[in-house]
Amino acid sequence: MSAELLTNIADAVRLLAGGGVLVYPTETFFGIGCDVRDARAVDAVFRAKRRQSGMALPVILGDASQLGMVTRGHGAVEAALARDFWPGPLSILCPALPELPDTLTGGTGRVAVRVSPHPAAMALALGLGAPLAASSANVSGRAAVVRVADLDRELLSGVDGVYDAPPQPAGGLPSTLVDVLTDGTLRILREGAVPRAALVSKGYEVVSPC
Template sequence: MMTQQTIPVTDVNEAAVLLQEGKVVVYPTETFFAVGCLATDVRAVDAVYRIKRRPSGMPLPVIIGSAGQLGLVTAVSSPLVTRLAELFWPGPLSVLVTASDRIPAILTGETGRVAVRVTPHPAAAALCTACGGALVSTSANISGRQAVTAASGLDPELVGQVAAVVDMPPAPAGGKPSTLVEVAGPAHVRIVRPGAVTEDALQTAGISVVV
Protein backbone atom coordinates (compact mmCIF):
# COMPACT_ATOMS: atom_id res chain seq x y z
CA MET A 1 0.00 0.00 0.00
CA MET A 2 1.04 3.59 -0.56
CA THR A 3 1.27 6.11 2.24
CA GLN A 4 -0.81 9.24 1.87
CA GLN A 5 2.39 11.31 1.55
CA THR A 6 3.52 9.53 -1.61
CA ILE A 7 0.32 10.25 -3.55
CA PRO A 8 0.55 13.27 -5.90
CA VAL A 9 -2.62 14.88 -4.54
CA THR A 10 -4.08 17.96 -6.22
CA ASP A 11 -7.31 19.95 -6.15
CA VAL A 12 -10.11 20.17 -8.69
CA ASN A 13 -8.85 23.29 -10.45
CA GLU A 14 -5.30 21.99 -10.87
CA ALA A 15 -6.61 18.60 -12.00
CA ALA A 16 -8.84 20.31 -14.57
CA VAL A 17 -5.80 22.03 -16.09
CA LEU A 18 -3.98 18.69 -16.26
CA LEU A 19 -6.98 17.11 -17.99
CA GLN A 20 -7.11 19.93 -20.53
CA GLU A 21 -3.42 19.28 -21.20
CA GLY A 22 -4.22 15.67 -22.11
CA LYS A 23 -3.18 14.09 -18.83
CA VAL A 24 -4.79 11.23 -16.88
CA VAL A 25 -5.91 11.73 -13.28
CA VAL A 26 -7.48 9.71 -10.48
CA TYR A 27 -10.55 11.11 -8.73
CA PRO A 28 -13.33 9.96 -6.36
CA THR A 29 -16.79 8.93 -7.48
CA GLU A 30 -19.83 7.87 -5.49
CA THR A 31 -18.72 4.21 -5.55
CA PHE A 32 -14.94 3.90 -6.07
CA PHE A 33 -11.92 5.94 -7.07
CA ALA A 34 -11.84 6.34 -10.85
CA VAL A 35 -9.09 6.93 -13.37
CA GLY A 36 -9.93 9.05 -16.35
CA CYS A 37 -9.27 11.82 -18.83
CA LEU A 38 -11.18 14.07 -21.17
CA ALA A 39 -13.42 11.76 -23.17
CA THR A 40 -12.66 13.65 -26.40
CA ASP A 41 -8.87 13.27 -26.17
CA VAL A 42 -7.99 10.11 -28.08
CA ARG A 43 -4.38 9.99 -26.87
CA ALA A 44 -5.42 10.35 -23.25
CA VAL A 45 -8.14 7.72 -23.69
CA ASP A 46 -5.54 5.36 -25.12
CA ALA A 47 -3.35 6.08 -22.10
CA VAL A 48 -6.17 5.06 -19.75
CA TYR A 49 -6.40 1.71 -21.52
CA ARG A 50 -2.65 1.24 -21.20
CA ILE A 51 -2.54 2.25 -17.55
CA LYS A 52 -5.33 -0.16 -16.65
CA ARG A 53 -4.08 -2.85 -19.05
CA ARG A 54 -7.62 -3.00 -20.33
CA PRO A 55 -8.30 -4.65 -23.70
CA SER A 56 -9.01 -1.95 -26.28
CA GLY A 57 -12.18 -3.64 -27.48
CA MET A 58 -13.92 -3.04 -24.14
CA PRO A 59 -15.83 0.27 -24.01
CA LEU A 60 -15.29 2.77 -21.20
CA PRO A 61 -18.09 4.77 -19.54
CA VAL A 62 -18.10 8.53 -19.09
CA ILE A 63 -19.49 10.95 -16.53
CA ILE A 64 -20.72 14.51 -16.87
CA GLY A 65 -21.25 17.18 -14.25
CA SER A 66 -24.82 18.05 -15.23
CA ALA A 67 -27.45 17.08 -17.76
CA GLY A 68 -26.51 20.26 -19.61
CA GLN A 69 -23.23 18.61 -20.61
CA LEU A 70 -24.98 15.72 -22.38
CA GLY A 71 -24.53 17.49 -25.72
CA LEU A 72 -20.76 17.07 -25.27
CA VAL A 73 -21.26 13.31 -25.53
CA THR A 74 -24.07 12.83 -28.04
CA ALA A 75 -25.64 14.89 -30.81
CA VAL A 76 -28.75 12.71 -30.92
CA SER A 77 -31.74 14.09 -29.03
CA SER A 78 -34.01 11.58 -27.32
CA PRO A 79 -37.12 12.47 -25.27
CA LEU A 80 -36.72 9.25 -23.31
CA VAL A 81 -33.09 10.02 -22.39
CA THR A 82 -34.25 13.49 -21.30
CA ARG A 83 -36.91 11.87 -19.14
CA LEU A 84 -34.40 9.45 -17.60
CA ALA A 85 -32.12 12.38 -16.85
CA GLU A 86 -34.93 14.25 -15.12
CA LEU A 87 -35.82 11.23 -13.01
CA PHE A 88 -32.45 9.71 -12.11
CA TRP A 89 -29.62 12.21 -12.60
CA PRO A 90 -27.46 12.88 -10.73
CA GLY A 91 -27.36 9.25 -9.76
CA PRO A 92 -26.30 5.69 -10.51
CA LEU A 93 -28.08 5.27 -13.84
CA SER A 94 -25.91 5.10 -16.96
CA VAL A 95 -27.59 5.41 -20.35
CA LEU A 96 -26.19 4.15 -23.64
CA VAL A 97 -26.37 6.99 -26.16
CA THR A 98 -25.14 7.45 -29.72
CA ALA A 99 -21.66 8.91 -29.39
CA SER A 100 -20.94 12.22 -31.06
CA ASP A 101 -18.14 12.36 -33.60
CA ARG A 102 -15.98 14.01 -30.93
CA ILE A 103 -15.90 10.77 -28.92
CA PRO A 104 -13.03 8.49 -30.03
CA ALA A 105 -14.10 5.15 -31.49
CA ILE A 106 -11.79 3.31 -29.09
CA LEU A 107 -13.84 4.65 -26.17
CA THR A 108 -17.00 3.08 -27.57
CA GLY A 109 -15.38 -0.26 -28.37
CA GLU A 110 -16.11 0.59 -32.02
CA THR A 111 -19.86 0.34 -31.27
CA GLY A 112 -20.66 4.02 -31.82
CA ARG A 113 -22.38 4.15 -28.43
CA VAL A 114 -21.17 5.35 -25.05
CA ALA A 115 -22.51 4.93 -21.52
CA VAL A 116 -23.01 8.25 -19.71
CA ARG A 117 -24.35 9.40 -16.35
CA VAL A 118 -24.35 12.55 -14.25
CA THR A 119 -22.26 11.74 -11.21
CA PRO A 120 -23.66 12.66 -7.80
CA HIS A 121 -20.17 12.96 -6.31
CA PRO A 122 -19.50 16.70 -5.80
CA ALA A 123 -15.77 16.52 -6.56
CA ALA A 124 -16.24 14.46 -9.72
CA ALA A 125 -19.06 16.74 -10.91
CA ALA A 126 -16.96 19.82 -10.17
CA LEU A 127 -14.08 18.31 -12.14
CA CYS A 128 -16.31 17.83 -15.19
CA THR A 129 -17.50 21.42 -14.91
CA ALA A 130 -14.02 22.86 -14.36
CA CYS A 131 -12.45 21.09 -17.33
CA GLY A 132 -15.46 21.75 -19.54
CA GLY A 133 -15.99 18.21 -20.75
CA ALA A 134 -17.12 14.66 -20.18
CA LEU A 135 -14.65 12.45 -18.34
CA VAL A 136 -13.75 8.82 -18.81
CA SER A 137 -14.73 7.15 -15.53
CA THR A 138 -13.40 3.64 -14.94
CA SER A 139 -12.31 2.16 -11.63
CA ALA A 140 -8.79 3.16 -10.63
CA ASN A 141 -7.22 -0.27 -10.63
CA ILE A 142 -5.20 -2.46 -12.94
CA SER A 143 -7.71 -4.71 -14.76
CA GLY A 144 -8.47 -7.74 -12.65
CA ARG A 145 -7.40 -6.10 -9.40
CA GLN A 146 -9.63 -4.70 -6.69
CA ALA A 147 -11.28 -1.29 -6.95
CA VAL A 148 -10.68 0.95 -3.93
CA THR A 149 -12.62 3.43 -1.82
CA ALA A 150 -9.63 5.16 -0.18
CA ALA A 151 -6.71 6.99 -1.79
CA SER A 152 -4.35 5.14 0.56
CA GLY A 153 -5.42 1.89 -1.11
CA LEU A 154 -4.58 2.95 -4.66
CA ASP A 155 -2.15 0.68 -6.49
CA PRO A 156 1.33 2.30 -6.59
CA GLU A 157 1.79 0.89 -10.09
CA LEU A 158 -1.28 2.79 -11.33
CA VAL A 159 -0.59 6.00 -9.41
CA GLY A 160 2.92 6.09 -10.82
CA GLN A 161 1.45 6.47 -14.32
CA VAL A 162 -1.07 9.28 -13.71
CA ALA A 163 -0.52 13.01 -13.39
CA ALA A 164 -2.30 13.47 -10.07
CA VAL A 165 -4.91 12.24 -7.63
CA VAL A 166 -7.91 14.26 -6.46
CA ASP A 167 -8.75 13.10 -2.93
CA MET A 168 -11.73 15.11 -1.71
CA PRO A 169 -14.72 14.16 0.44
CA PRO A 170 -17.01 12.41 0.61
CA ALA A 171 -15.12 9.15 0.39
CA PRO A 172 -16.45 6.70 -2.21
CA ALA A 173 -19.05 4.44 -0.60
CA GLY A 174 -18.47 1.26 -2.61
CA GLY A 175 -21.55 -0.81 -3.32
CA LYS A 176 -23.25 -1.66 -6.58
CA PRO A 177 -22.19 -0.07 -9.88
CA SER A 178 -24.56 2.12 -11.84
CA THR A 179 -27.35 0.39 -13.70
CA LEU A 180 -26.79 0.54 -17.46
CA VAL A 181 -29.80 0.87 -19.75
CA GLU A 182 -30.35 1.35 -23.46
CA VAL A 183 -33.31 2.89 -25.25
CA ALA A 184 -35.44 0.06 -26.67
CA GLY A 185 -38.27 2.13 -28.10
CA PRO A 186 -39.99 5.49 -27.75
CA ALA A 187 -41.01 4.73 -24.16
CA HIS A 188 -39.03 1.60 -23.27
CA VAL A 189 -35.57 0.75 -21.96
CA ARG A 190 -33.63 -2.48 -21.71
CA ILE A 191 -31.35 -3.19 -18.76
CA VAL A 192 -27.90 -4.00 -20.10
CA ARG A 193 -26.23 -4.29 -16.69
CA PRO A 194 -28.16 -4.49 -13.39
CA GLY A 195 -26.96 -2.17 -10.67
CA ALA A 196 -27.98 0.35 -8.05
CA VAL A 197 -31.20 1.42 -9.83
CA THR A 198 -33.53 -1.57 -9.82
CA GLU A 199 -36.07 -2.58 -12.44
CA ASP A 200 -38.78 -1.86 -9.86
CA ALA A 201 -37.43 1.68 -9.41
CA LEU A 202 -37.56 2.26 -13.15
CA GLN A 203 -41.08 0.87 -13.44
CA THR A 204 -42.26 2.88 -10.43
CA ALA A 205 -40.94 6.02 -12.12
CA GLY A 206 -43.07 5.23 -15.16
CA ILE A 207 -40.26 3.81 -17.33
CA SER A 208 -41.23 0.60 -19.14
CA VAL A 209 -38.58 -2.11 -19.03
CA VAL A 210 -38.40 -4.77 -21.72
CA VAL A 211 -36.24 -7.88 -21.98
Protein backbone atom coordinates (compact mmCIF):
# COMPACT_ATOMS: atom_id res chain seq x y z
CA MET A 1 0.00 0.00 0.00
CA SER A 2 1.53 3.32 -1.07
CA ALA A 3 -0.86 5.49 0.96
CA GLU A 4 -0.18 5.92 4.68
CA LEU A 5 -2.29 3.66 6.89
CA LEU A 6 -3.75 5.67 9.78
CA THR A 7 -5.48 4.39 12.88
CA ASN A 8 -5.54 7.62 14.89
CA ILE A 9 -8.38 10.07 14.28
CA ALA A 10 -6.19 13.11 14.97
CA ASP A 11 -3.72 12.05 12.26
CA ALA A 12 -6.56 11.51 9.79
CA VAL A 13 -8.05 14.94 10.53
CA ARG A 14 -4.64 16.60 10.11
CA LEU A 15 -4.25 14.95 6.72
CA LEU A 16 -7.63 16.30 5.60
CA ALA A 17 -6.92 19.77 7.01
CA GLY A 18 -3.68 19.83 5.03
CA GLY A 19 -5.50 19.29 1.74
CA GLY A 20 -5.05 15.53 1.62
CA VAL A 21 -7.25 12.86 0.07
CA LEU A 22 -8.32 10.16 2.51
CA VAL A 23 -9.92 6.73 2.24
CA TYR A 24 -12.18 6.13 5.23
CA PRO A 25 -15.01 3.79 6.31
CA THR A 26 -18.69 4.57 5.90
CA GLU A 27 -21.73 2.53 6.86
CA THR A 28 -21.77 0.71 3.51
CA PHE A 29 -18.31 0.73 1.88
CA PHE A 30 -14.95 2.43 2.20
CA GLY A 31 -15.20 5.95 0.82
CA ILE A 32 -12.72 8.40 -0.62
CA GLY A 33 -12.94 12.08 0.17
CA CYS A 34 -11.50 15.38 1.27
CA ASP A 35 -12.47 18.78 2.65
CA VAL A 36 -15.33 19.96 0.40
CA ARG A 37 -13.93 23.52 0.43
CA ASP A 38 -10.59 22.54 -1.11
CA ALA A 39 -10.85 22.62 -4.92
CA ARG A 40 -7.44 21.02 -5.45
CA ALA A 41 -8.27 18.15 -3.12
CA VAL A 42 -11.64 17.64 -4.84
CA ASP A 43 -9.83 17.48 -8.20
CA ALA A 44 -7.46 14.89 -6.71
CA VAL A 45 -10.42 12.70 -5.70
CA PHE A 46 -11.59 12.73 -9.32
CA ARG A 47 -8.11 11.78 -10.54
CA ALA A 48 -7.74 8.94 -8.01
CA LYS A 49 -11.09 7.45 -9.02
CA ARG A 50 -10.57 8.09 -12.74
CA ARG A 51 -13.99 9.71 -12.47
CA GLN A 52 -15.38 11.76 -15.31
CA SER A 53 -15.80 15.46 -14.71
CA GLY A 54 -19.44 16.47 -14.61
CA MET A 55 -20.28 13.69 -12.12
CA ALA A 56 -20.96 15.33 -8.77
CA LEU A 57 -19.48 13.99 -5.54
CA PRO A 58 -21.80 13.25 -2.61
CA VAL A 59 -21.11 14.97 0.72
CA ILE A 60 -21.03 13.61 4.28
CA LEU A 61 -21.77 15.95 7.19
CA GLY A 62 -20.57 15.46 10.75
CA ASP A 63 -24.05 16.39 11.94
CA ALA A 64 -26.98 18.45 10.71
CA SER A 65 -25.39 21.67 11.98
CA GLN A 66 -22.91 21.47 9.08
CA LEU A 67 -25.69 21.68 6.51
CA GLY A 68 -25.28 25.46 6.32
CA MET A 69 -21.67 25.00 5.22
CA VAL A 70 -22.76 23.53 1.89
CA THR A 71 -26.25 24.98 1.28
CA ARG A 72 -28.59 27.76 2.35
CA GLY A 73 -31.39 26.54 0.13
CA HIS A 74 -32.81 23.98 2.52
CA GLY A 75 -36.24 24.49 4.04
CA ALA A 76 -38.70 22.90 6.40
CA VAL A 77 -39.02 19.62 4.49
CA GLU A 78 -35.27 19.12 4.30
CA ALA A 79 -35.01 19.86 8.04
CA ALA A 80 -37.74 17.32 8.76
CA LEU A 81 -36.00 14.68 6.65
CA ALA A 82 -32.79 15.32 8.55
CA ARG A 83 -34.58 14.86 11.90
CA ASP A 84 -36.31 11.69 10.74
CA PHE A 85 -33.49 9.92 8.90
CA TRP A 86 -30.08 11.28 10.00
CA PRO A 87 -27.69 9.81 10.85
CA GLY A 88 -28.59 7.37 8.13
CA PRO A 89 -28.37 6.47 4.45
CA LEU A 90 -30.65 9.21 3.09
CA SER A 91 -29.02 11.79 0.81
CA ILE A 92 -30.91 15.02 0.18
CA LEU A 93 -30.25 17.06 -2.96
CA CYS A 94 -29.84 20.76 -2.11
CA PRO A 95 -28.66 23.94 -3.87
CA ALA A 96 -24.92 24.28 -3.33
CA LEU A 97 -23.29 27.40 -1.96
CA PRO A 98 -21.63 29.27 -4.84
CA GLU A 99 -18.24 29.26 -3.10
CA LEU A 100 -17.99 25.46 -3.19
CA PRO A 101 -15.77 24.02 -5.93
CA ASP A 102 -17.63 23.68 -9.21
CA THR A 103 -16.14 20.20 -9.67
CA LEU A 104 -17.78 19.06 -6.42
CA THR A 105 -21.22 19.66 -7.87
CA GLY A 106 -20.34 18.51 -11.37
CA GLY A 107 -21.39 21.94 -12.60
CA THR A 108 -24.99 21.32 -11.52
CA GLY A 109 -24.99 23.84 -8.67
CA ARG A 110 -26.51 21.18 -6.42
CA VAL A 111 -25.10 18.86 -3.81
CA ALA A 112 -26.30 15.58 -2.25
CA VAL A 113 -25.80 15.56 1.53
CA ARG A 114 -26.23 13.07 4.35
CA VAL A 115 -24.98 12.34 7.86
CA SER A 116 -23.36 8.92 7.81
CA PRO A 117 -24.18 6.70 10.78
CA HIS A 118 -20.61 5.38 10.74
CA PRO A 119 -18.85 6.86 13.81
CA ALA A 120 -15.53 7.32 12.00
CA ALA A 121 -17.06 9.26 9.11
CA MET A 122 -18.94 11.51 11.53
CA ALA A 123 -15.85 12.03 13.69
CA LEU A 124 -13.73 13.01 10.69
CA ALA A 125 -16.16 15.71 9.55
CA LEU A 126 -16.64 17.01 13.10
CA GLY A 127 -12.91 16.98 13.78
CA LEU A 128 -12.20 18.81 10.53
CA GLY A 129 -14.99 21.26 11.20
CA ALA A 130 -16.26 20.84 7.65
CA PRO A 131 -18.18 18.34 5.51
CA LEU A 132 -16.35 15.69 3.51
CA ALA A 133 -16.58 14.85 -0.15
CA ALA A 134 -17.63 11.22 -0.20
CA SER A 135 -17.52 8.69 -3.01
CA SER A 136 -16.95 4.96 -2.94
CA ALA A 137 -13.24 4.11 -2.72
CA ASN A 138 -12.87 2.40 -6.06
CA VAL A 139 -11.73 3.28 -9.54
CA SER A 140 -14.89 4.22 -11.45
CA GLY A 141 -16.58 1.14 -12.85
CA ARG A 142 -14.92 -1.26 -10.40
CA ALA A 143 -16.41 -2.80 -7.28
CA ALA A 144 -16.67 -0.95 -3.98
CA VAL A 145 -15.04 -2.73 -1.02
CA VAL A 146 -15.60 -3.26 2.70
CA ARG A 147 -12.02 -4.24 3.68
CA VAL A 148 -8.77 -2.26 3.51
CA ALA A 149 -7.04 -5.35 2.10
CA ASP A 150 -9.33 -5.22 -0.95
CA LEU A 151 -8.68 -1.57 -1.88
CA ASP A 152 -7.53 -1.13 -5.47
CA ARG A 153 -3.77 -0.44 -5.73
CA GLU A 154 -4.41 1.92 -8.63
CA LEU A 155 -6.74 3.96 -6.43
CA LEU A 156 -4.29 3.94 -3.53
CA SER A 157 -1.57 5.43 -5.71
CA GLY A 158 -3.66 8.61 -5.90
CA VAL A 159 -4.54 9.09 -2.21
CA ASP A 160 -2.57 10.36 0.77
CA GLY A 161 -3.88 8.12 3.51
CA VAL A 162 -6.23 5.34 4.56
CA TYR A 163 -8.05 5.66 7.88
CA ASP A 164 -9.08 2.26 9.20
CA ALA A 165 -11.44 2.36 12.17
CA PRO A 166 -14.24 0.09 13.39
CA PRO A 167 -16.81 -1.00 12.62
CA GLN A 168 -16.11 -2.55 9.25
CA PRO A 169 -18.44 -1.23 6.52
CA ALA A 170 -21.45 -3.51 6.16
CA GLY A 171 -21.91 -3.36 2.38
CA GLY A 172 -25.44 -3.44 1.05
CA LEU A 173 -27.41 -0.77 -0.78
CA PRO A 174 -26.19 2.79 -1.33
CA SER A 175 -27.96 5.73 0.24
CA THR A 176 -31.35 6.74 -1.11
CA LEU A 177 -31.23 10.09 -2.94
CA VAL A 178 -34.24 12.41 -2.81
CA ASP A 179 -35.06 15.79 -4.31
CA VAL A 180 -37.50 18.08 -2.49
CA LEU A 181 -39.76 19.75 -5.06
CA THR A 182 -41.10 23.29 -4.74
CA ASP A 183 -44.44 22.07 -3.37
CA GLY A 184 -42.74 20.06 -0.61
CA THR A 185 -43.24 16.66 -2.19
CA LEU A 186 -40.33 14.25 -2.73
CA ARG A 187 -38.94 12.74 -5.89
CA ILE A 188 -36.74 9.68 -5.44
CA LEU A 189 -33.73 9.94 -7.74
CA ARG A 190 -32.16 6.70 -6.46
CA GLU A 191 -33.86 4.23 -4.17
CA GLY A 192 -31.38 2.52 -1.87
CA ALA A 193 -31.10 1.71 1.81
CA VAL A 194 -34.11 3.89 2.75
CA PRO A 195 -37.06 2.44 0.81
CA ARG A 196 -39.93 4.50 -0.57
CA ALA A 197 -42.24 2.90 2.02
CA ALA A 198 -40.13 4.30 4.87
CA LEU A 199 -40.54 7.84 3.52
CA VAL A 200 -44.28 7.40 3.04
CA SER A 201 -44.66 5.94 6.54
CA LYS A 202 -43.22 9.17 7.96
CA GLY A 203 -45.87 11.21 6.16
CA TYR A 204 -43.89 12.39 3.13
CA GLU A 205 -45.61 12.50 -0.23
CA VAL A 206 -43.51 10.82 -2.91
CA VAL A 207 -44.71 11.93 -6.31
CA SER A 208 -42.81 9.57 -8.59
CA PRO A 209 -41.13 6.20 -8.36
CA CYS A 210 -37.37 5.90 -8.36
